[in-house]
Amino acid sequence: MKEGSEHDMDTRDDDNLHHDDGLNDDERLMRHMVGMSHRRKTSCVDPDDAWESFRREVIMPERERKHRFGVLHMALATLCGAAAMLAVVLALGLWPGRSDMAGHAVAGDYIALSHKESPRHVSLETDGREDVLDATGPISFVPEPEVVATAERSDKYRKISTPRGMGVKIILPDSSEVWLNADSYIEFPERFRKGARxxxxxxxxxxxxxxxxxxxxxxxxxxxxxxxxxxxFNFNNYTPDNTQVALVSGKVEILSPEGSGLATLSPGEAAVCGTDGTVEVENVDTYALTQWVEGFFYFDDVPLIDVLRELGRWYNMGVVFHNREVMTKKVHFSAMRAEPVELAIESLNRLNVAEIKVAGHDIVVD
Known part of the structure; x- marks a missing residue:
């Protein structure tokens, strides 16, 4: 059966408008508009067209029409607005069960990292009080000499936390320097005691x-x-069951929480602790592992999933793989952490490993 043109319409809805004496004029206008929308196969009818059609074909005499015009036209505009809003909701995948739009995850996808609400400041917690720190430069906690000489013993601890998208350098009370990457924290005493820091x-x-x-x-x-x-040395336990300690210079000993020795590292080595508590020592490129301190992303022969997790953590974005096959493909990639995420993704796409895009709060891999 051939589809009719826009003017070869089924007029049953119009007939119903004339025969539904139980409906008020607002309700009759609504039905007329819905009928036009159905016949024209469009989600919304132009309010002026619908009104003119309704006025010409259905509406009461001129005197009553003038009285009701404002209310009826507003009702029509409201219904069209609701239809438009529904279309937007469906297009964005916000309707329950509709998560397959706008790059959001659907069944079968792999979510490597989820977006989360995160503050936009570095925080300092002391004795239950939280303060906002200025992270534009190093933050020193080295006490003044006169303070050290007169200070009483203190059991106060400080906790500095960074949100996603921000890092900070701090100087501990013993003058040791510490760099926190995004989404990290360090807790330390107001003053170190003799015998252990x-x-x-x-x-x-x-x-x-x-x-x-x-x-x-x-x-x-x-x-x-x-x-x-x-x-x-560099410490990383973003994945809690896979902690890595990479030594740049000096010497470190890896201990169990109970204090027993597990491994001793030399420069250029890393200890990796797995879920079973065992520690493996391997040779690593400490230059690549520590470039984040200098303001760079730097990955050499690293799986794509690890690269995108790091980008997602820094830019506070989720990471969704529609294409799981490319997750373990290894890449060499570098970029400045200060540049927008779009530029970093553009550089990654030049590697022709996968099609990567930004969709809302997600980095999506097709």
Whole structure:
């Protein structure tokens, strides 16, 4: 059966308008508009066209029409607005069960990282009080000499946290330098005690430790502890069950949470602790692992999924793979962390590994 033209319409809806005496004029106008929309196969009818058609074919005498015009025209515009809003909701995948639009994940996709609401400042917590820190430059917690001489013993701890998209450099009370990557924290005492300098961390942190043979520096985490005297190393436990410690210079000892020795590292080596608590030592490129401290993304022969997770963490975006086959493809990629995410994605696409795009709060891989 051939489809009729716009003017070869089924007129049953118009007939119903004339015969539904139980409807008020607002309701009759609504039905007339819906009928026009159905016949023209469009989601919304122009309000002026619908009104003119209704006035000409259905509406009451001129005197009553003038009285009702404002209310009826407003009702028509409201209905069209609702139809337009519904179209937008469906197009954006916001309707329940409609997550296959605008780059959002659907069944079968792999979500490598989820977007999350994150503050836009570096925070300092002390004794339950939270302050906002100016992270435009290094933040020093080295006390003044006169303060050290007169200060009483303190058990206060400080916790500095970075949101996604921000990093910070801090100087600890012993003058050790620490860089926090995005979505990380470090907790340390107001003053280190003699015999041990102890901090707790999560996320990714680079340390440049001030030597002090009488007070070893100990980094505590959920999986392992790191014991050092004076050294430079990178700590990463973004994935809590896969902690990595990479040594740049000096010497470090990897300890279990109970204090037993698990491994000793030399420069250029990394210890990787797995889910079962075992530690493997491997040779690594410490230059590549520490370029984030210098303001760069730098990946050499790294799976695409790890590259995009790092970008997602820095730009606070989710990472969704529509195409799982490319997740483990290894790439060489570098970019400045200060540039917009669109430029970083553009550079990645030049590698021709996959089609990558930005869709809302997600980085999507097709």
């Amino acid at each position: 102890m901090v707790a961390v999560s996320g990714e942190v680079f340390f440049k430790i001030t030597p002090d043979a009488s007070s070893p520096f100990i980094v505590k985490s959920s999986q392992i502890d790191v014991r050092v005297l004076g050294t430079e």
